[in-house]
Amino acid sequence: MRSCLLFCFSVWIAVFSHGQDSSVQIDNAGAVRIMQLRRDGPTRVRYPDALPSLLELMNERSLANFDPDPLFIESLADERLFEHPVLYVNCDELPNFDFSSEENEALRRYMKLGGFVYLDAGIKASFLGTDLGHSYAAWEERAEVRQWFEQLFPDQPFSPLPRNHEIFRTFYKGLPDNEYLRLEEDQKRLPDTVLTFVEQEKWPQGTYSMVGIKVNDRLACVASPICAMGWGRDEFGAWIPPISFRVRESAEDFDETLQVASFAGQTYEVTREDGLKDEIYLVPGNRPLWVKEPTGRWRIFKYYSGEEISNYAHSFYARLGMNVFLYALLN
Amino acid sequence: MDFAKKRGLAMMGVRILPLVFALGISKLVYSQDVISPVSTEGNQTENNQTELTLPAMRSTIDNTLNQASQKLKSSKVEERVGAAKLLGKYANAQVSLLLIGALDDSSELVRRAVMVSLVEHFNNGSPIYEQALVEKIFSKIGDPDVEVRRETSALIPRLIPGLMRSGMERIQVNGRSILRSIPGKLRQDLQDLANQALIDPDSIVRQNVLKHHFSLRFQMESQTFARLLGDKDVSVLLVALDQARMYAAQSGTYDQMEALTKHSDVGVRAKLARTVQSLGRSFPQYRKILRILTNDPVDEVATLSAVDLARLGERVSNEMIDRIIAYLSKAKGLFGKAESLFYSLSALGSDAKRIYKALLEHPSASMRAQAWVRHLSLSEGWKNASSWRDALQDRDLKVRKGVLSLLRGRVEQINRNDLSYLIKSRHVEVRSFASELLLVAEKEVVKECFFDLLIDEDSLVRSTTLRALAKIQADGWVDLHARSLKDKDYAIQRAAMDGLLGDHQVGVPALLKYLRQYPAERISTLARRELQQMGINP
Structure with a gap:
């Protein structure tokens, strides 16, 4: 793995430097530095520990060499953009999606020259409102992101990444097992219903809802529901902050019951992986209640929290984050 | 005994009244809450989520709850599970009561669904404070099913207000009847269950109960705590170390903590160092553990322990300072344990100078920035420009800004x-x-x-x-400023105006002259207003 990484890093760097006609900045004794866009400086930071923790974790768990100190840029017109291969953007931290034409041109050029853009929270259902900590795994980018990138690449819309895409298995494959989670062999990782849903529907084989844009036949940008909430660790290695799960559960008579159950909210459509639409029932400002699926099946949303849920979710998001960043450097 | 009976009756009244009240209110609210068919046509929202037209026939809240409560008594497990899940969506006291009534269901699937729905009620603005009901929920900490026990243990913080309610009792003192407060206390049988949960086979349950046992106002036996300090699960251990102060003086705690100096997990040893540092002031014998940890093979643990000892007043050897320099020089950045260590270095006093100086060329910008600031602070380097000139040519803005903040106002x-x-x-x-x-x-x-x-x-x-x-x-500053008022750049005009305004004798007349010559310039309006505020009519 190490030799593979080093080889690819040097190949990438060579390609990138050639195209850009300037050298890639390798600080910290050869470490790759990840850039993060923060339009408002440190004033709108939702998960300050997230990216540094993930970079540190990648250094611990793989033989990759990342500088755990991200380079924060406030504008895409910053000349340092072209000195580093990966740009991370937490879309929930952006005050708006208004970018000047100069910035858009810089980003377009960056992606054309080999830069990779990771739009965290680039997928987000509007009905989640201001509760930024929530994600909803739709299979299309949020409207603001679509409008932004239409200015950059009008002929290249985002398209869903298939579950068998290499990005989901660049380094880790599958979901965390008991050994990874440091649990006893016979210890329950998750409640039964949760585990079944997670393994079969939520994150099958460690995949997630992602969309991307290809530039020159290379995946140059991906957008995902918020993942940064799962990356933070405190100084003793414990995950922060706690995360809870939303799962869909069924019951024998839900198809009849939920169809007529008392309800005083609104319904929304969300695009599924297969392109069909789920019909979500929710009272605005609250968590979604239940869903009518395109098959005609009705299921209820249940929320699980607790140490085991949080640890599992963190492990998943961290593994996914590692896969994305390493993919960005290897491809 | 009489008092106890009286108290029991009084408490029952206290418990039932709010429940009846809550049920009455909820009935009132819901009787008005008949849901008519809703139609929201073509209301487009962001992200292509479209509000749809709802199906024509929806039941009323009363009918929905009645049906679910009937199903909760069904002989079919699946129906009971479905009803329990559905009831989680209707958070109110009446529904909570229905769910609590099903907590002893023979099927663990139903009990799990009930617990998850009760958690939903707590999270959706319908917490339960009624002590008898909360005690019933808490008793599921002893459920045979591990999922139920986990859910219950995770809910403890939300149950505490109801569990720990204090009360009043009326007693006779010298023939006079007086009211006396009774502190909230966990019922003895529940306390036994909680004690049992501390040695639960499931680590999540152990961890949750351990974390909250102090709020439940009971103290475990010293051997139980010592056992938890030897727990196989790292998360349980980290929580146990958080609670060590309460049991530090008890037998067995010290030995178990000393044994942790050999634990395989670096995070545990680092946490041990931090815990012992805090204990070291009140319990000097614990400093020995810090001394042991200074020989830890992992630099970050050894160096953290050494600095912690320095905080307690012990001198750090030159060899250890070399080790700190080596560790921080290898650190990728000012982050995690390296960050903790760095910010603890002030405990070394002037001994830290050598460390900061060694880090001035560190590859990480954040480390360089802080090293420069501390180095200049400790050595009063602002007095000599040769000390800080190089820092201002650093390639990273963070370093330059950090040093400039320190220098501003200090350079003489x-x-x-x-x-x-x-x-x-x-x-x-x-x-x-x-x-x-x-x-x-x-x-x-x-x-x-x-x-x-x-x-x-x-x-x-x-x-x-x-x-x-x-x-x-x-x-020649006045002429210079007067000319600068004609600059194209507004920032220059503004600086020139501010400068002239600051001098009544020559500056203000020069500004007045400009205003007479250029009354319609962009800066002129502002200048006139400033002058008027000074009592000068331009």
Whole structure:
């Protein structure tokens, strides 16, 4: 793995430097530095520990060499953009999606020259409102992101990444097992219903809802529901902050019951992986209640929290984050 | 005994009344809450989520709840599970009561669904404070099913207000009847269950109960705590270390904590160091553990322990300082344990100087920035420009900004060479700082250097220079400012205006003259207002 990484890093760097006609900045004794866009400086930071923790974790768990100190840029017109291969953007931290034409041109050029853009929270259902900590795994980018990138690449819309895409298995494959989670062999990782849903529907084989844009036949940008909430660790290695799960559960008579159950909210459509639409029932400002699926099946949303849920979710998001960043450097 | 009976009856009344009240209210609310068919046509929202037209026939809340409560009594497990899940969506006291009634269901699937729905009620604005009901929920900490126990243990913080309710009792003292408060206390049988949960086979349950046992107002036996300090699960161990202070004086705790110095997990040993550092003041014997940890094979644990000992007043050896330098030099950045260690170095006093100096060339910008700031602070380096000149040429803005923040207001003099060096910098904030330093430069030096700053390509540097020149009233400053009022750049005009306004004798007349000549210029309106506020009518 190490030799593979080093080889690819040097190949990438060579390609990138050639195209850009300037050298890639390798600080910290050869470490790759990840850039993060923060339009408002440190004033709108939702998960300050997230990216540094993930970079540190990648250094611990793989033989990759990342500088755990991200380079924060406030504008895409910053000349340092072209000195580093990966740009991370937490879309929930952006005050708006208004970018000047100069910035858009810089980003377009960056992606054309080999830069990779990771739009965290680039997928987000509007009905989640201001509760930024929530994600909803739709299979299309949020409207603001679509409008932004239409200015950059009008002929290249985002398209869903298939579950068998290499990005989901660049380094880790599958979901965390008991050994990874440091649990006893016979210890329950998750409640039964949760585990079944997670393994079969939520994150099958460690995949997630992602969309991307290809530039020159290379995946140059991906957008995902918020993942940064799962990356933070405190100084003793414990995950922060706690995360809870939303799962869909069924019951024998839900198809009849939920169809007529008392309800005083609104319904929304969300695009599924297969392109069909789920019909979500929710009272605005609250968590979604239940869903009518395109098959005609009705299921209820249940929320699980607790140490085991949080640890599992963190492990998943961290593994996914590692896969994305390493993919960005290897491809 | 009489008192106890009376108290029991009184408490029952207290418990039932709010429940009846809550049920009445909820009935009132829901009787009005008949849901009519809703139609929201074509209301487009962001992200292509479209509000749809709802199906025509929806049941009322009463009907929905009645049906679910009937199903909760069904002989079919699946129906009971479905009803329990559905009831989670209707958070109110009446529904909570229905769910609590199903907590002893024979099927663990139903009990799980009930617990998850009760958690939903707590999270959706319908917490339960009724002590009898909360005690019933808490009793599921002893459920045979591990999922139910986990859910219950995770819910403990939400149950505590109801569990720990204090009360009042009426007693007779010297023939007089008086009211006396009774502190909230966990019922003995529940306390036994909680104690049992501390040695639960499931680590999540152990961890949750351990974390909250203090709020449940009971203390475990010393051997139980010692056992938890030897737990196989790292998360349980980390929580146990958090609670160590309460049991530090008890037998077995010290030995178990000393044994943790050999634990395989670095995080545990680091946490041990931090815990022992805190205990070291009250329980000096625990300092021995820190001394053991200074020999830890992992640098971060050893160095953290050494610095913690320094905080307790013990001197750190030169060898350990070398080890700290080696560790921080290898650290990728100012993050995690390296960050904790770095910010603890102040405990070393002047011994830390050598460490900061060694980190001035660190590859990480954040480390360099802090090292420079601390180095200059400890050595009073702002007194000598040669100490900080190099920092201002650092490639990273973070370093330059950090050092500039420290220097501003502290530098008392600057010579020609140093000022020229700053003026030639390619970084605008450094050149701007050079402009500020005109305030402390000798008159001759100002005379030689200010022109380079006035023709700087950056308006911030030029405007800062103007402000400095006005402040020191350098030769010819009034003419210079008067001319600068005609500059195209508003920042320059503004700096010139501010400078002239600051001098009544010559500055203000020059500004008045400008206003007479150029009454319609952009800066003129503001200048007139400023002058009027000073009592001068332009």
